[in-house]
Amino acid sequence: MPVQRLTTAALSGGVFQNLLLLETVTALLEARGFTVLTHSRVPCNDGGISLGQAVIAAARDATRR
Numbered sequence: 642m643p644v645q646r647l648t649t650a651a652l653s654g655g656v657f658q659n660l661l662l663l664e665t666v667t668a669l670l671e672a673r674g675f676t677v678l679t680h681s682r683v684p685c686n687d688g689g690i691s692l693g694q695a696v697i698a699a700a701r702d703a704t705r706r
Contacts, residue, residue, distance in 0.1 A: 647675075648674065648675060648676060649675060649676045649677075649678060650670050650675045650676070650677050650678070651677075651678040651679075652666060652667065652677060652678065652679050652685075653679075653680065653685050653689075654685060654686070655685065655686035655687070657679065657680075657685045658684075658685060658686055663679065667679070
């Protein structure tokens with residue numbers, strides 16, 4: 642079985658509200674050739690989870706009509 646190398650890392654969760662940590666980890670990963678994905682429109686903390694829950698609830702409600 643061939644070995645697959647990961648090339649993308651998604652940084653998420655409330656810990657990445659810490660700008661120093663986010664910038665440091667991003668720089669380290671990019672230096673090793675990773676593409677780094679971060680939040681830009683939705684908060685990386687519980688606000689993002691709440692938004693996701695609201696979207697699912699709205700979709701379920703729409704299918705019941």
